[in-house]
Amino acid sequence: MTSDPIAVTGASGALGRRVVDxxxxxxxxxxxxxVVRDPDKAADLAARGVQVRHGDYDQPAxxxxxxxxxxxxxxxxxxxxxxxxxxxxxxxxxxxxxxADLLVYTSFLGADRxxxxxxxxxxxxxxxxxxxxxxxxxxxxxxxxxxxVHSGLRTAAEAGELTSGTAGRTLNTAxxxxxxxxxxxxxxxxxxxxxxxxxTGPLWTFPELAEVLAAHFQTPISYRExxxxxxxxxxxxxxxxxxxxxxxxxxxxxxxxxxxTIADLVAAL
Numbered sequence: 590m591t592s593d594p595i596a597v598t599g600a601s602g603a604l605g606r607r608v609v610d611x612x613x614x615x616x617x618x619x620x621x622x623x624v625v626r627d628p629d630k631a632a633d634l635a636a637r638g639v640q641v642r643h644g645d646y647d648q649p650a651x652x653x654x655x656x657x658x659x660x661x662x663x664x665x666x667x668x669x670x671x672x673x674x675x676x677x678x679x680x681x682x683x684x685x686x687x688x689a690d691l692l693v694y695t696s697f698l699g700a701d702r703x704x705x706x707x708x709x710x711x712x713x714x715x716x717x718x719x720x721x722x723x724x725x726x727x728x729x730x731x732x733x734x735x736x737x738v739h740s741g742l743r744t745a746a747e748a749g750e751l752t753s754g755t756a757g758r759t760l761n762t763a764x765x766x767x768x769x770x771x772x773x774x775x776x777x778x779x780x781x782x783x784x785x786x787x788x789t790g791p792l793w794t795f796p797e798l799a800e801v802l803a804a805h806f807q808t809p810i811s812y813r814e815x816x817x818x819x820x821x822x823x824x825x826x827x828x829x830x831x832x833x834x835x836x837x838x839x840x841x842x843x844x845x846x847x848x849x850t851i852a853d854l855v856a857a858l
Contacts (some may be wrong), residue, residue: 593660593690595776596622598644598682601716603735605665605693608635608776609771615777624655629831632755636644646678652685661776662686664694666711675710676717683718691782693726693775695768698761698787698835700729715785726775732824732833734762734790738798738854745799748807753795754816754825760833763790763840764849786839791846801852 598607600623612621618638625631626645635641644655646667656662664682669675673827679694686692700711711729718725734817737760745751771788775781796812816822827833840848 590733591623593618594620594622594640594658595644596624596656596659596662596686596689597664597665597776598624598646598655599667600634600641601625601627602665602668602764604769606634607765608663609639610664611638611769611773612776613639615773622655622659622763622857624652626849628655646681649681650756653679655696656686656689659686659689661691661693662687662689663772663776664692666697670824672710672713672851676713679710679714680717683714683721684753687721687723687725691724691726692718693772693781695772696727696729696785698729698731698789700727702734713776726781726783728768728772728775729742729785729787730763730768731789732760732762733768734764734822734849734851734854736821736857737762738851740858742798742802742855743806746802746808746810749809750811750813751802752815752817753828754814754822755795755828756814756829757794757796757845758828758834759792759794760828761792761836763788764854767840767844768791774845775844786843787837788836788840788843789836790840791850792834792836797857798851801855804854805855 597608600609622640623631623634624644628641631641642655643651645651667678697708697711699708717813799810801813
């Protein structure tokens with residue numbers, strides 16, 4: 590790895606900020622470039638010695654300036670839901686990062702296969718990056734454990750019941766903190782060029798989560814099948830079909846330790 594700056598896009602977001610926090614433990618602050626749409630939201634990073642630069646996925650000129658001198662660029666995928674616009678944004682970043690020695694992209698599990706749905710833009714982005722011929726790494730992230738295991742579960746503990754629409758099937762989610770740690774490893778150590786890592790955490794189920802909550806709060810908590818309302822119903826449906834049961838050792842390998850379990854996360858929360 591070179592000593593050139595490491596640029597992290599979306600550095601003020603939930604994942605990007607964690608990546609920067611981890612990098613600050615591994616490299617001098619001056620080597621880190623936090624690329625953000627609103628520099629004011631990263632003032633605390635600037636105060637820690639990080640280079641904060643304006644970069645907007647929809648404004649290629651800002652990206653050219655943001656990546657100036659960077660040896661490695663981490664493209665954290667856009668939160669945009671429209672596939673065409675999301676792909677266009679990713680292409681803007683890829684084009685602007687032409688001078689970097691390595692482009693790392695946070696993709697998604699299953700992006701190696703074509704098809705509609707959540708992986709469509711990721712699959713196309715991976716293809717676009719490969720087509721450039723430049724050194725790259727794909728970090729195929731799973732859904733975040735944080736979306737399922739959070740402080741709101743205290744309500745379930747108080748009610749004595751946890752529900753889900755997952756049919757008791759296993760989920761391969763991982764915490765943002767663990768995924769950020771894996772990204773930081775790739776950004777700061779050699780030997781990853783050309784790799785695609787399928788990152789998964791320890792498999793867990795909602796019935797198991799009910800047991801963890803019961804032990805933590807020292808109160809009986811039962812489990813019942815009932816799909817949640819709103820957007821989370823889609824994720825629960827995916828789990829119920831077995832779509833979230835793939836597991837690899839890639840995340841553990843990059844972290845150099847076992848990934849965070851739901852029991853660890855409940856205790857931390």
